Amino acid sequence: MTLDEIKQDQECEVVDINFEGMVGQRLLDMGFIPGTRIKVVRNAPLVDPVEFLMKGYHISLRHSEAKLVEVTLL
């Protein structure tokens, strides 16, 4: 499954990133690499974007970007 499918307060672990180029590089730089644990903190009031907690800091992605991150639910 992909990161955009994870519900609020659920935790998951990154399996892979399915994209190259700018977006993929940016996600890699921010630490979306296999093994990283991610918790969904909350959705924005209009559902999109989503705020995540990983490695002690908060980061928000749009669904369109979160879709590129493959995860497994913990």
Add this chain to the structure above:
Amino acid sequence: MSNGSTKIMVALAGQPNSGKSTIFNMLTGARQHVANYPGVTVEKKTGSFRLKEDRIEIIDLPGTHSLTSYTQEERIARDFLLNERPAVVVDVVDASNLERNLYLTFQLAEMGIPLIVNLNMTDVAEKRGLKIDSEKLSREIGAPVVSTVGNRSRGKDELKKAIEMTLKNGQVTPFRIDYGEAMEPALSLLEKHLSGDPDLSERYPLRWLAIKLMENDPEAQKLIRECSKNGDELLKLVKEERNAFVNDQKTSSQKVIAVARHRTAEGIVETSVTCEKKTGKTLTDKIDQAACNRYLGPVILAATIYLMYELAIVQGYKITEYTWPLLAGFRDIVASLLPSEGFIFDPFFRSMPIWVIDGTIAVLNYVPIFLILFALIAILEDTGYMARMAFILDRIFRHFGLHGQSILPMVLGGLFVGGCAIPGVMACRAMKDEKARMATIMIVPLMNCLAKIPFYVLLIGIFFAGCKGVAMFFISTITIIIALGVAKGLSLTVLRSRPNAPFVMEMPPYHMPTFQGIMRRSLERTWLFIKKIITIVIVVSAIVYLLIYFPGISEKRNAYYSDRADQIQKEFFKETGANNPYADLLAGDNLSKFAGYWMDYKKAKMGAGKKDAKEAIDKKFRERNFAFFKIVKKGKYEVDGEIIKDKHAMKTYKAYKKLDKERNGLRRERREETIISSFMGRAGRFLEPVTRWAGFNWRVNIALISSFAAKENSVATLGGIYQSSQEDKEETLEQRIKKKETSWTALHALAIVLFMAMYPPCIATLLMVRVETGSTKWMLFAAFYPIVLGFIISIFVFTGGNLLGLSGFQVMILFYLLAIVFLVSMGLIKKESE
């Protein structure tokens, strides 16, 4: 390395918000020079400090998470390190987020410049229970590690010492990341081939270059192509190596490199950091529970925006009421130094400078607003709330090619009625998404700036008197609707090829901003604005002056005005009566001297409030010229405690009052004729056959064209054109327009108002657009598309309304509904996927 007087460069690099600028200020004592990087909108700050007998120049690089070539900031930071080769790089690291920050540290180390790791925000780390063993860390990275608390200037001397030592010794042990068994052979091979080319090996760190090539970095490839004689060969080799790697490992090289860096960071953190307490809910978490809450979040956001608007625009505007007299006083001082006013005709070297000064102080008048605004923006940025704003609003704005961060520039530009496009455009700087940033810059001027308001109020007062509230609501919301539509249109067409940054946004912990930090930023940006804008405003308004007042009226017409001037003067002397001593007093040159006195007295009286103040003014003017004083007091004055009634002075007063009025009328008439026959006026008449379809006659055309210099002029120009008739009664401008334009309907007014709503940005804003986009072409585009758009809308409304036989009010409602339907359908257009 350090020798005597040569300039030694030290660069500050680090991730966003790690405290680079704070460290910069700590080292330099805030003696800094802020400029833009050429052609881009990222600020370049340089400053200097003394280190023994050397002067160190220090450069504050933009904050970046990494050093790829995908974003402007990263390119700038990287190109600087690559091409300028500073003697030392100080990597400002957020100690409370060490692992993530090290990711950049490694890349800085790879660039082969002596490195110092500056552990900043150690206070925050401590509060979170993190204990960092800086000696271990230093050994692991092979670079000196210095702990600081930037905003309290703690660790300043140690940092300076470390810089001094590093300058002396250079790097001790350059740090290398092990990219793994699969990658390292490829890197070595590439490095070997690259070293064969002296053009490259002399100028660039080769291992770094090899890594970038394996990462498929487009700029690195360009560099090879441009610098190396056998670049094609090298690139072919790179491609082979990369393909082989992918085939072998079944994964991309970028991924492997990024993972290696993150894992190394993890390892280092594991050995050198101990976490002493488990963190529960932080304060940030608690605040965000409210600030990003589904229901409360938007309310807090709206309240914040409203507060900003209220403080900066409304309260700031009130402050300008106090600062304006200062500017006006300056203008009067300059005016008194210029050649004096003629009876009818002012010399060029008086009217031109005054026009230019008026244009300039009209812009300077907004400085208090800017100061408040920039301080508030700095607070939003520093506290971290800006990111939350974008988080909440992104969904809406994204549909129109904008970004959550577009909200702030739009508010500043006048999303609610009343703002200023200049700070609005400047505020776009904070936006990372290039496409959304350009779109926002282009639509901010469509908001309702303060200068448009008097014009709206005037026309609404005449033609929508029965429904002022509805009409005002219409104007303030229709501009948003149109602006969003325009943004979408632009991003689907001219901006289509612009890079669309991925929305990967950090939500930083909330910070308490420091007072000095906020003030410094506010002053810095205001000063930058003044420096940039003022000289050009002066030049351009001088040009506009020439267009409005030249080529001037014919000799014959001039003679006609002189004749009439003589006539009214003669009449004046007739009316004062024979044997009037004051008439003799005012003969010849003294008449214009008296005119000045008269005007000064009137002005002084107008500004005076209390009785005391009035008496003081009287005293002053009495001393200045007692005879004149008798006249302006209508012949009633005091001598030695006795009140005297002077009939002659009284008569002179009455006659002069009439003369003054006639003179003003004559001057206005002459001015109008000059404007009509000027280049600008000719353009207005020339355009009438076309603008008729939008309901504009040539008078409106002139008012519209001449308000280009500054929209504040629009009402003044209308006032000039719709001069009051010679009869005595005082009429308001509303009444005059109504009288002259009997055929006008609300439909005319609606078309004009809509055109004004779309009016091209003022010169100062255009210059800011030039600065922020770094392109003259975009500036011209920002000037012309609103004209075309406004004109189309006005024709549509006016001609359409006429054909359908609808009233202005009906058309207003209809147009509004159409605009909403149009907007919604625009919002539904999906951008084609990449």
